[in-house]
Amino acid sequence: MLSSFYPVVAGRTSDSLSRYRSLYQVQVGKLSIQQLQDQLSTGKRIIRPSEDPAAAIRAIGLQKSLEFRDQTLRNLDSSQGFLNVTESTLASIQDTLVEIRGIGVESAGNLSSENDRIGWVSQINATLDRLKAATNTRYQDRFLFSGGKVDTPTISESKDTFQFTGNDQSLLTIADSGELIAHNVTGQKALGLISDGVVSRADLNPAAIGSTRLADLNGGKGISPGGIEFSDGLERITVDLTTAEMLDDVVDRVNNAPLLSGRSVQFSLTNGAITAAFADGNPGTLRIVESGAGRTAADLGILREIPAGPLPFTGSDLDPILRTTTQIAQLNGNTGFPANDGIRILQNGKTYDVLLGTAKTLEDFINIINASGAAVLADITPDGRSLRVRSTQSGTDFSIGESNGDLAERLGLRTLHGQLRLDQLNFGEGINAADGPDLAFQRNDGTEFSIDLVGTTTVQDVLDRINNHVNNQNPATKITANLSAQGNGITIESSVYVPDPLGPPLTTIPGPIKIRNAGGSQAATGLGLVPKGGEESEATVTGTTYSIAGTDPNPQEVKGVFNSLIRLREAILSQNTSAVARAVDLVDSDLSRLSLSRGALGIQQQRIDDLKSLQEENKIQLQAEESQNLDADFAKTISELQARQASYEASLKLLGTSSQMSLFNFL
């Protein structure tokens, strides 16, 4: 800012100085008035940042915060719009389900009337159509329940089944700096459109290889960045691994490191672990420790503080997680699985055999499963530890068993397996065992024995109870029970009876082995050995072997609204009271899931409301602060303008008066 005044130099003055000073004062006076006028006309105290850098920089920061705040408010408004439509759609779905539940309850005790059944079924069909339309609701270029696949309808219908075609991804928006909120509810979460996963129980035990990322080691925990130090008792070298990305990088850096007492240290990978030795292959002392306070050597499994034992030294297993790029050959501790092995998926009465075949990577195998024709979704679990297969088809059972070899068992994907608890079978219904004998067998010689399953808790217990039963130890008539080698379920077998010429004559008629429920027990049905509604199962003969191949009593299903309705429809049509009851329970679960989802949605909407009001307040504060820094204080500016005007007027008057004065006037 120019000073409007500068001192008169003592001693002498001149007309040109007076003129100069007057002009300067007029100039400065006019300029300052213009500046004040600018402030009044723009309302801004500063027009350019350099006029007051501190305030301007604050104001620029505040303007950016305000622009960000405006955007987050727009985000919240947009999210609220989507969530409101989602909420109203879910409310209508819930109302529809409540009506259907009424049908379920009504039909449970009265399935005999065909007219009633036809009426109920047609109501269920109409409801399914309504549900499908509601699930495929589209709002502003988005299928509401399709997760991340916003352009894809959520569900498609094919031959009375409904298949989920979206995914379970949340769509996020920025609610505040560093805070993201979801602005969608996925069909899976609200309506249940994907089954629970059949997750591999077995450790697939992938072995680390050169291209394995360090971040994937140790169960995904990775490697602490840092260096490792080698010493041989005489010298020490340090190898920095900070920017190493893969195990190959670690090996390369160590193998190219400076010599240790004239010898090269050599790293290699052996069965998923690092092996350390001297490159010349000769023995020696090799100590491997952390460089500084890091944990890199320990994380790589090669910490060797006491260099005892001969070289080469092999570290511990690096335990990488599974990735789609993991090679099949890496699995099972670097031994892989036979290419001819496969798994069998049974869904909606159809069989899909999936052989490992030419699959080189897990992704190839996943692709084969997903492209098998079964409506399933195979992937790796988010923690990277297991393979997972889920059904996307509502209203059908789905089961995984063996196709060739024991791949399903080794991958831990069998839906029925030995460790499964009996009370989990049949959708949690158990096997309905009773006091006393549960399973009645007819041996190949026509004799019978029965087995009480009391005390058994797992499928394996049942198999053991049958195989080890005291009345089932005669090799000629022995019945053996095993998990099916093809498909899934329990298979019981026995050899065709060969009469013993030396033995006593039979009082019974030999024939195919049979199994039935004993007494009031439904265990044989519960174990899948006798068809539902059937009396008994009789073995078929192949060569010299009788066998009864049971069905999988632990099928999986999508637990969701479409499944429940289809199950209810099936139960009504089959006049199965207990199935109707289960379907009503499923609808109850759906209602409870919907209530939970709507509750969560309500909380989310409430949170958005809170965030909005908080951010509106914050915006007002920011605006106030911006105004304080940037805006002109009108009262102050106007009074200053008046003062300046008065001062300017005085200058002009003085200029006019003083320029009149001259000695020449008096001559």
Add this chain to the structure above:
Amino acid sequence: MSLFSAIQGSANALRVNQLGLQVVGNNIANVNTPGYVRQELIQAPAVGYRSGGVIIGQGVQAIGVQQKLDEFVVERLRQTQSQLSYQEQVEGNNSQVESLLNELSDKDFSSNLSRFANAFQDVANQPGSDSVRTLAISRGQELASQLKGLSTQMGEIAKRNQSEITSAAIDINRIIDTVAQLNKRIVEVEGGSLSNSDAVGLRDERLKALDELSSFVDISVTEQSSGAVTVFVGGDYLVSDGIARSVKAATRNNTDGSASLEIRMVDTDVALSVSGGKVKGLYESATSSSSQGFLGKLNALASDVIRVVNRIHSQGQGQKGFGVATGETVINNKNVPIEQSSPNLSVDNGTFTIQVLDAKTSKTKTIDIQVRQQGLASDTTAQQLATTIDGIDGISARITNDGRFEIKSDTEGVKFSFANDTSGVLSALGINTFFRGDSAASIEVRPTIVSDPSQLAASIKGIGNGADNAIRIAEAFTKPTELLGGRSVNSLYDAMIADTTRDINTQKGVTDGLRNFQQTLEAQNLGISGVNLDEEAVKMLLYQKAFQATSKLVSVAKEMLDTLVNII
């Protein structure tokens, strides 16, 4: 004898008083002439003569006409003027830069940054909306266009500055020629006069010329006993006696590869050592258009925006996969580690993922590609990378004849996408990037994205799946990111604007201070050298009275002579 002497002495006095009145008249006449230095008649008693035992005075004599000037004040004023011209030139330049940024308004650069980031938030709000994607691309174009505009405007300012340097050289030559000519004439007119300012009008002109010269370059002026001045700039003289050494504007090659004009001596081709004046201001303004100045900061910011947006974008997926992806970067040598294959490439040791999707079978193939940059023999070259990618079923890769990395699907139904690039190689090669270019002048949205908005890589969890990558791009503007050394784009801009604004403000303060000081010195100078009409009126009266009294003396002497004559 004595009466005649008295009349003779009076005649001298009358002449001197007439001269005095003439000087007063000249001063009065030039009261409004800019640069005029008031004059004063120097008079002294005429040398007396001995008449018997007494020495009789011969009246008064005019010694000369002297300019009333304080050389010290004039010199300081000139120096101050030089510094002020320098600072005013820089101030003018800064003011233009500040106007370009247009900060504190709704159309400023920071608002454009916010609009760009906000547009990506909108993409996250409506991942399925093509129009929102198109808007985000438009915002990118606006940002690029503003950066380009700023760069162009800075170029224009630089051009104007350069042409002003050429004009300054012409002006300096004109002025020093004038000073040299005036030197000659002053020496001729004064011829070693005692007053050293006899050639008053010429000296006024020379003073004005020197003042004008000082506004171009900081000069030091030494007056010789002959009345001529020697004018120095730094260690070189521009004028000595009647000799003027011409200057010229010549091109200088700067260390950053740019070129600018400077003023050099014609005879020696040595640059003038300038530390003040408009020329210094023009030099300094030129640096604001260089890598060290504002343009450098702007380019650094543009480069950071390009780098961070491209790095994030290159790891995302659009609404559909690529059939062909061609890099923007020209690879000069495909057989050296990628980082060295072209200037200014930054590639880390890492990996990236290519996912190949067969649309017919819906089968995907994910391949991790290693990019090794460890300073070892195993480091990946561009050719090796191309060979590795070429080995993937369904796609092929090559380095084209014009040096660009190209990945192509083998059949129409096969598409591919990229993800998880920890090496930054995709961004460095210009594959799947949002922007192309590396500075404010060259930034633009990649044309293939402009023509096909579905290539906007808003997703990170698969083709057309959500818009998490859009959020990552938006967040890079507000949240610290490792890609920018723990800072956000906004904080980088804040730092740049804070630096620039503070510099401008500081410089403005210096200029205002100098302006006030210059006013004070000018006042001091005008106080000494300016004409005061009242003072001149008094002098006029005094000369008039003296003339009247002298005339009376002549009259009395004549009467006395008449009396003597009448006695005869």
